[in-house]
Amino acid sequence: MRPIPTFSFALAALVCGALMPGLAASRMLPDFVDLVAENAPSVVNISTKQAPVTVEQLPEFSVPDLPEDSPLQDFFRHFFGEDGELPNDYLPSRSLGSGFIVSADGFVLTNAHVVEGAEEIIVRTSDRREFVASLVGTDKRSDIALLKIEGEGLPAVKIGTAQELKVGEWVLAIGSPFGFESSATAGIVSAKGRSLPTENYIPFIQTDVAINPGNSGGPLFNLDGEVVGVNSQIYSRTGGFMGLSFSIPIDVVMDVVDQLQTKGRVSRGWLGVLIQDVTRELAESFGMKQPRGALVAQILPGSPAEGAKVLPGDIIVTYNGRDILTSSALPPMVGITPVGDRVKLQVLRGGELVDLEVEIGELPEEDQLAARSSEPEKASANRIGLFVSELTPEQREQLSVTGGGVLVDDVERGPAEQAGLSSGDVILMLDNQTVQDLAGFNRILDAIPSGRSVAVLVQRGDGRMFHAIRVP
Template sequence: MRPIPIFSFALAALVCGALMPGLAASRMLPDFVDLVAENGPSVVNISTKQAPIAATDLPEFSVPDLPEDSPLQDFFRHFFGEDGALPDDSLQSRSLGSGFIISADGSVLTNAHVVEGAEEIIVRTSDRREFVATLVGTDKRSDIALLKIDGEGLPAAKIGAAQDLKVGEWVLAIGSPFGFESSATAGIVSAKGRSLPSENYIPFIQTDVAINPGNSGGPLFNLEGEVVGVNSQIYSRTGGFMGLSFAIPIDVVMDVVDQLQTTGRVSRGWLGVLIQDVTRELAESFGMKQPRGALVAQVLPGSPAEAAKVRPGDIIVTFNGRDIPTSSALPPMVGISPVGERVKLQVLRIGEMVDLDVEIGELPEEDQIAANRSAPEKVSANRIGLFVGEITPEQREQLAVVAGGVLVEGVEPGPAEQAGLVAGDVILMLDNQSVQDLAGFNRILDAIQSGRSVAVLVQRVDGRMFHAIRVP
């Protein structure tokens, strides 16, 4: 027998060792077969019928006068009839989405936008049964709708806890993308507590699960088969999936459900401040070692924050004992607070910690501050590259500035331009000091030591915001 060199054994061991991590990793990948089989029946398909379009909403149309032997005659008769009227069934529009059963007696959850304007809502289960649903209530802010169908012993989904989710954890979505029923897609949790421009009171779960039109309202499951979110939005430049999907945390959803079932409406806590993130430059200007908290850019008149003496320039660092790492963390905390509850705020105010007591109000339906801009001719430039001037009574009324402030009438290349200031801005505070008029603004600016980074509070059409400017 021919002897086998020792190094051959070593090579074989090395190869096996190199392969083992890959083999171990492949065995660790989740198997979704049982999860889909067990939870698929709780997922439903939802279609709606909207109210017929009024004839006055349609453009006038008349069948053209064509020769009898024209091949277009049959076409126009088929689609428009002899008199050019559209068939009745074409006056019904349908929307398609997903949902899931949360109780054996027929409570169903979906997105509010799926059933918006619906005259009739049809729920189809996985075993092909169809039910006409009753709309119990909707909450547009969280995009949740609660439906009720008549049934007994229906397969209800298990409700989990979104707060227990971890970034990187596997999740599964089941729904009807583009009308393809009972489609399952999987991915991981990409991030938690996402604040979107459309809604900052909802701490969305971001995933890379493939979500497309028709998945809206469907459940997001964890590996335990528990619903941890309701698929609601996607980020897309094409209308299709691009790797960014957002789900409403089930904890938020079930709070909405409880309120809809008990009171028929949803109320949220309200503080009444416009806030922004604390950047590195702003943190330096406020004397902070590192950026954290929510910087108050504006306190709304008549709000709980105004009653509690919160001021522009305050940095909210804790809310009821909970740390505020970034500004996006504050609105969800306020939103889930009961109306009328008294909470403690800890704010950083001109280098000192201040404790405030505030009574939570109810979030109004819509808060919006708007103002028109004007651009008078330039007056004089200053050391940070701004042309500023006094605000006339007419401009003050247009810009909704009650008192104080100076108007930015022009910006030239320099620190202010780099910080993002533009013509039409109203400067209300500079270096933590209120700006009363042009003389006061110049006095504050002249006293600032060169090389310092200072905070500037600016009012614009879309609200108030601090900017950090490094004085040259």
């Protein structure tokens, strides 16, 4: 036998050592087999029958006069009949989604948009049984619907909590993407407390779990087999999964369920402020070392915030003892606060911390404010590139401005344009001082040292927002 060179042993040891970390890492990946087997029976497919579309609901249409030998004749006869008239109604349309059983006696959770407008809701379990569900209630703001099917001993999920979720933690979704029932996909938690443009009262869980149309309303599980969220939305430019999916935290969902079962409706806490994030430039203008908190741009009339003497320009830094790092963190905290509770606010006002107490009201339905229109009288341009003028009584009424403020007539190239101001804006505050009139505005502006960033409170349409302007 030929002797084996010693360097071959060294090479083999080196190769094995290089492979071991990869092998060890592969062993650490989670195994979802048991998790899927235990929970798939609790996940259901949901289809709905919508109300039939009648002739009266359709736009006027007449069958074109086609030659008898035209290939389109068969097409129009199929849909419009031999006489060319529309049938009395069409087959009802169906929508597909997912859901899951939360109690052995047949309560089922799904998304509100899955069952919206449904004339009949059909729940199909993994063992091919079908139930006609009754709608207990819906909450459009959280996009949650509670259904009830008749049954006993049904396989219910285990309810967990989203509060203990950590970014990077493995999660699993089971649902019916594109109608393919009992499909399982896995990923990690990408972020927590996401605020979406469609709903800022829900602190969404962001994941990279593959969620597609049909997954809506399905459960999101942690590795302990507990439901931690309800899959609700995806970010997509194509209509399919692109790596961003959003789930409603189960803690929020179960609060909605409790209210639907006990009251038949859902109420949320309301503070009555319009807020915005504190940018680096705004933080500098307010004398803050770093951006934090929720900057109050507007107080709604008759709101709890107005009664508690919260002022525009206040920066809410704590809510009931909890720090507010970004403005998106505040609405969910307020929303889950029971109506009538008194909570403590700490606001930064004029560089000093001020403690306030407010009684939380109930979030009302959205109201629309009057639109604005004006034909202003121009004034001279100022050092930040604005043409501003006094507000006439008619303009104040049209723009719903009570006391103080100046109207931006035009914006030329300069700091104000860079900050996002535009003609028609009403400037209410400058450098943390209330603007009473044109003379007061000019006096405040003239006193600002060159090179300093200042906050400007602007009313635009039906909203107010702070902008940071660096004075040249």
